[in-house]
Amino acid sequence: TRSTRPQRMLKAVQKNATKGNPESVISAIDYFCKNSEWAMNVGDEKGSILDSVVTEVNPSTVLELGTYCGYSTVRIARLLSPGTKLITLEFNPAYATVARQIIAYAGLQDKVTQVEGSSADLIPQIKERFSITTFDFIFLDHWKDRYLPDIKLFEECGLLRKGSVLLADNVICPGAPEYLEYVRNSPRYESRYYPAHLEYTKVEDGLEKSVFLG
Numbered sequence: 001t002r003s004t005r006p007q008r009m010l011k012a013v014q015k016n017a018t019k020g021n022p023e024s025v026i027s028a029i030d031y032f033c034k035n036s037e038w039a040m041n042v043g044d045e046k047g048s049i050l051d052s053v054v055t056e057v058n059p060s061t062v063l064e065l066g067t068y069c070g071y072s073t074v075r076i077a078r079l080l081s082p083g084t085k086l087i088t089l090e091f092n093p094a095y096a097t098v099a100r101q102i103i104a105y106a107g108l109q110d111k112v113t114q115v116e117g118s119s120a121d122l123i124p125q126i127k128e129r130f131s132i133t134t135f136d137f138i139f140l141d142h143w144k145d146r147y148l149p150d151i152k153l154f155e156e157c158g159l160l161r162k163g164s165v166l167l168a169d170n171v172i173c174p175g176a177p178e179y180l181e182y183v184r185n186s187p188r189y190e191s192r193y194y195p196a197h198l199e200y201t202k203v204e205d206g207l208e209k210s211v212f213l214g
């Protein structure tokens with residue numbers, strides 16, 4: 001049977017990137033998506049903004065919702081301080097399988113804990129399962145209609161502290177209007193929009209960075 005797009009992306013990484021070199025893995029995926037097949041990685045333009053926010057926060061505890069093929073996982077993990085690990089959640093087992101191989105090819109498997117399931121199920125379990133009190137940095141890149149219920153779940157589960165940073169992909173395209181309305185109008189967040197474009201296209205999109213004020 002025909003291979004899947006994530007499988008073809010993995011082949012492109014194995015062919016064009018250098019094992020243990022995260023930058024070459026990132027470049028190989030971006031090249032594949034620009035020249036062969038579009039895929040819903042955060043991409044290079046928004047990825048650079050992600051890099052700058054991760055570098056600024058220098059987080060000790062990190063959660064990513066939406067692993068997909070591991071592109072943003074590699075972008076984040078390569079910037080973490082030694083000894084820091086990130087938790088990345090993926091709902092689709094086929095995506096998770098490809099991501100595991102791409103993350104390992106980049107040599108970052110020791111900095112990543114992959115979890116399979118839905119955010120609604122996982123978020124209430126995090127404190128217990130991973131001995132985490134609060135997150136310094138959360139990257140939202142999963143179902144866009146889950147951004148709002150999940151940020152409320154983070155609050156209810158006591159997973160945010162004064163200064164926790166949430167960065168949300170696709171707030172314009174496909175869009176997360178209710179989420180935007182909430183973080184931009186809630187007195188409990190300081191929110192800022194980073195304009196960019198939908199990965200590998202000229203379509204308007206951007207990232208929303210929201211700092212929890214406690």
Ligand SMILES: O=C(NCCCCCn1ccc2cnccc21)c1cc(-c2ccc(F)cc2)cc(O)c1O
Nearest residue numbers: 040065066089090091118119141142143170173174
């Ligand atoms: O849908 C997107 N991502 C989510 C994929 C599914 C996530 C599933 N999942 C993972 C963890 C998890 C935990 N709990 C519940 C569900 C969970 C997405 C789409 C586009 C896009 C597509 C077509 C188009 F024409 C324009 C834009 C661009 C992006 O950058 C995107 O991120």
Ligand SMILES: [Mg+2]
Nearest residue numbers: 042141169170
């Ligand atoms: Mg996205």
